Structure formats: C-alpha cells, structure tokens
Amino acid sequence: MLDVSPVMPVVVVDDVADAVPVARALLAGGIRVIELTLRTPAALAAIEKVASEVPEIVVGAGTVTSPAQARQAVDVGARFLVTPGCTDRLLEAVSGTGLPFLPGAATVSEAMRLAEHGVREMKFFPAEPSGGAAYLKAIAGPLPQLRFCPTGGITVESAPRYLALSTVGCVGGTWLTPKDLVAAKDFERITVLAKEAAELG
Template identity: 80%
Template sequence: MHSGDALLDLSPVMPVVVVDDAADAVPVARALLDGGIGVIELTLRTPAALGAIERVAAEVPEIVIGAGTVTTAEQAKQAAAAGARFLVTPGCTDRLLDAAFDTGLPFLPGAGTVSEAMRLAERGLTALKFFPAEPSGGVAFLKAIAGPLPGLRFCPTGGITPESAPRYLALSTVGCVGGSWLTPGDALAAKDFSRITALAREASALA
C-alpha cells in the first residue's frame, strides 16, 4: 500500500510545482495533462499549497496529485486530508516516516546517503526520492550504489535539467526524475499555461 514503486512509472518526469495562488493549480494541472504528463508533485512550500491540492483533486481527477516537501507529521496528515494521492519527503525522521505510513498513501521518502537509503529499505521501502540529486553526487552516486543496493529504485530530484535528465533516465535504477523546469515561475506569473504544455510535451518525450 505504501510503496511508491508505481509512482516511478507514471511519467519520465515528475513535475515539482510551487504555486503562490491556489487558483493557478487547476490550469497548471490541465496544461501538464495536455502535454502528456499525468502526475504532479505540488510542494507544500507556500500557504496556497493545501488549497491547491484540494482544487486539483476535485477538478482534475485524471491527474495523480501528490504533496511534496512534506517535512512534518502534521503536513502528512493535512496533505492526505486535502486529497493528495501520494506524498514526497526531502528526507525522513522517524516521526515523519511513521506519519507517512499512517496516512495509508504511497510515498517517496527522501534519501541523500547510502545509510539513509539502507534505513528506508529496512522499513520495506524500495522506491525513494534521491535528494538533492546533483549536490549529492548525481548520476555517479547512483551508479556507485546500484551494486550494493540493487533492490532500490529512485526519483532523483534537485538541480536536474532537461539536458541532464536523460543521463539519469538511462540508469536502470531510475524510474523518473523530478523537475521544476516544467512550471517556471515566470510562466506561472504570466499565466502562460500553453508554455507549460509545451514543456510538458518535451518532458514526456524523454521516455
């Protein structure tokens, strides 16, 4: 129930989205869908985030809406109540991990070291977020740990670009990458949703 393995197969790129206005969430979700992306990680970095998740869950049910940047047990509960269908954390404490399990939702827990990945694997989690990917060693790191940790798959996030994404996606241990470039801040500010669709279309072609 809690495994995030299926999440890694929804799209080659999982959009990591920050919205300042909850009203933007639905058109962003529809723009991503129009570009062939069927999943969205809406981060809990702004006061608008929970309301945005509620709107997408209610109005665009065909997209798989998740809550990202979940850092506290309370946020995990709030995101589940808002209608999130999965959770993503940048790292994991024991309390946060327990809270994520308690929601019953699939989730991608964040790991940036071998020990963190092993600890999560001990809890039965085999699909992890590798964060922050580029500062933590990037493609070379994932290649190095594939031998000792062959049962783990990752969604690397953090500093990944359209140019570097294919190098990650070429690894057998990578199911998808997280990318913020699909919903740039200037496009959101200008409500240029057609640009988001174009970027989503390019990202979906990375498969």
Template identity: 75%
Template sequence: MTTSSELLDLSPVMPVVVLDDAEAAPDVARALLAGGIGTIELTLRTPTALEAIERVAAQVPDIVVGAGTVTTPQQANEAVDAGAAFLVTPGTTDSLLDAVTATGLPFLPGAATVSEAMRLAERGLDTLKFFPAEASGGAAALKAFAGPLPHLKFCPTGGISVANAPDYLALATVGCVGGSWLTPKDAVAARDFGTIEALAKESSALAG
C-alpha cells in the first residue's frame, strides 16, 4: 500500500476532480494517466462521486484513486467500500481523524494554520494537506511554516493554478500540489479527453 508520504511523490500535481457523471470517470483517469499523472482525487461533492471511485478503481488500476472532501466518519467508510486507495480531508476534527485513521488507508488531513499542523504532528502525522492554500497565505505562508515545522510535508490545495504551482513546488516542504485545472468542467462535459491529457502532460512536467 502507498504511504501518505509516497502519495506526494506520485505526481507533482494531484488532480482534484469533481464529477457529475460517474461514467466519465474511467476515461478522465485514463487521460490523466496518459499525460503522466499517477493519481486522482475524486471529491465527494456530488451524488455520483462514490460510483466514480468504484469505476476508476475497477477499470483503471494503474492510477491511484482517492476520495477527497471527506468531512464525516461515514464518508470515510463509504470511500473505503468504494475502493478508494487514500483519503483527503479539507480540515480535521477529532472524530474525523479517528475515523480516517481507523480505515488503515493513507490520508492527507487538512490544516490551514501552524497550530492545526502542530496538533496533527502531535498525533504522529507528518504529511498534511494545506487548505485553502491561496486564501491562507499561499506559498509565502508555507515557507514560514517551514521555520518551526521543517519536518512536515504538505500538499497545498485551493486556488492553485499552473501559473503559481511552481512557487509551491519550489518549497522543500511541498511534495505536490492539488489542482482542479487539469479537468475543466467543460472538457469533461464534452468528453474532450485530449485536452485533459494535454493539461496533464503540462502539469506532470512541473517540478520544484
């Protein structure tokens, strides 16, 4: 099983994908994979998200599929049942942290402040999600985090684009960034998987 820290090494960009049509999920995953992206985070923001995870896990085994926007213990368990290989939370409460830990899956718990990151570190976690990244101070904030918390690694997400991703990836404490720009809603709706593959190739070439 991939560890939480290894998740950050799969690709410089972790696609954060919102899908309204579960049937499109495998083709989206294949396009990302063809573009050199090794992972996909399907967010639990739509009624079809769990089915989308099931389809990708079953039909595109070469990509590591995870569930994002996990906000309740129930969602964590449902994501496991759907075949998710990892979990991502936007923030972290005690009950949610206990639930995602109990699944046995690698996970990226959300933190937006130094205190939140320290609290997660006290629980033995060293690989976190920084969200919402841009609204919480961006790359400059994470650079400041590295002073007191050099041992923590982050996947910043929220407001990140192909233009500012290199600013984050240049930081020693950033393993990858999360971004939704790889799967534009109009491209998914039009089944324009060529565009998604092209965006994935561009993103997979980003490096810190």
C-alpha cells in the first residue's frame, strides 16, 4: 500500500460533484492513489463515484474511526482503509474487511501493539506534532521492520525529509487538494501540485 505513490493525497470533499474532477486532476499529475476522508456527509458517495468513474486511481477511505464506517467504505468500493488511531475493536473490523489498511499510531507502544497483531505498515499521525521525521528516524533503530505513512502537517517542503527515511514508504498530504482550490474548482492547479508531489519519488 505504501509503494503506489510517494505522496498519498488526503482529500476532504464537501460536494460529491468535486470528487471525480479532483481524482482525475491528481491522476493527470501522476498520482495514482487518493484517500477520501470520512469527515463530511459527502465522503461515502464521493468514494463510490471515484471507484466507478475513475478506476485507474486507487481510492481509499480515510478517517475510519468505527467498525460501521469500515463496512460502509467497503460497500461503496473503497480499496483500502486508513484510521487515525486504532482500538482493538477497530483493528478487528478493518482487518476483517480483507482490504489493505493503514492503522494509525503516534507512539512506540502503539506501533509495537499493532506489530504484535501482525501489522507491518501503518500511518504515523499526527506526524509533525508528534515529533516529525526526527521521531521516525529515532524509532527506526528498535523498530526497523515497520514502515510508515506519516500524515499531519506535512508540506511539499518537509516531505523529502520523511521520504529519505528507510522506514517511510510514502507521506500523506492535504497540500495537493487545498479546500480553496477545490471550492474554486481549480483542478488545473491541483494537477500542477500533483506533478510536484509525484516528482518527490
């Protein structure tokens, strides 16, 4: 899951009509994955639209915080799941879907607990407030077998610091699809940002 693209766009969609144009804009810029977060009422319908109309992009559901959301995401065609943190109940639910998933962890203990359940790839969130690239570099010593997708406060400028680490497969970023560009339907600018992000790999 971490090798599809150097940057995984973390996208919040308020209007279902924007989902497909955003996905196509990212794809035109060389980004082949999109995480649509379940933070708005439009999210599930947006995932369904992208899954059916832009099959070339790997669409996933982010901000999955309950077993019910995990089931709903599967039903609308999500191809992977991302959680901000992970309780035992949520871990059981997302793993039970059969989809690839990135459970969230912010501490060494949380990462170790997920590893005990066989998880080797996870989300590091919130990345910048939790210590950033320096933190991940430090824990690579005791936990070299784990790989991360850091998300939270990362920018196009800071992303290379994370991507240089052996334990980072990709980074998650909201900077590719800022709310103002989506609201203005400036999809050409999103394609430009996607091209810049794709080149980070």
